[in-house]
Amino acid sequence: MAYSEEVLEHYENPRNVGKMDDSDIHIGTGMVGAPACGDVMRLQIKVNDDGIIEDAKFKTYGCGSAIASSSLVTEWVKGMTLDQAAALKNTQIAEQLALPPVKIHCSVLAEDAIKAAVEDYKKKQSV
Numbered sequence: 001m002a003y004s005e006e007v008l009e010h011y012e013n014p015r016n017v018g019k020m021d022d023s024d025i026h027i028g029t030g031m032v033g034a035p036a037c038g039d040v041m042r043l044q045i046k047v048n049d050d051g052i053i054e055d056a057k058f059k060t061y062g063c064g065s066a067i068a069s070s071s072l073v074t075e076w077v078k079g080m081t082l083d084q085a086a087a088l089k090n091t092q093i094a095e096q097l098a099l100p101p102v103k104i105h106c107s108v109l110a111e112d113a114i115k116a117a118v119e120d121y122k123k124k125q126s127v
Ligand code: FES
Pocket: 037, 039, 061, 062, 063, 064
């Protein structure tokens, strides 16, 4: 299948690949899998005391579109509030990357991962 220029660009130069210390209270971790294909994505956010996401990292075991989707999301969420990040829609990702219909679930994975990371962060603050 043909990948869009932007997917290839993120695939070849992924932004923010890595791992942050999950025991840190400022870090939220989202780990999600796609039942359709078995691909797995870990997305982490680091939130400052003003509730702003100041850093994000990801590791994706999956296809080019999933890697590009998570790379793009880590770029987008930096500087966002938790609510803004949780409101990101997979359709925005799919549109930005010009994903074809069979690759839409790859962008859903990225939306699920950022939501899970925000939830994890919030849960940590309440204990
Ligand atoms: Fe093979 Fe996603 S289906 S990497």
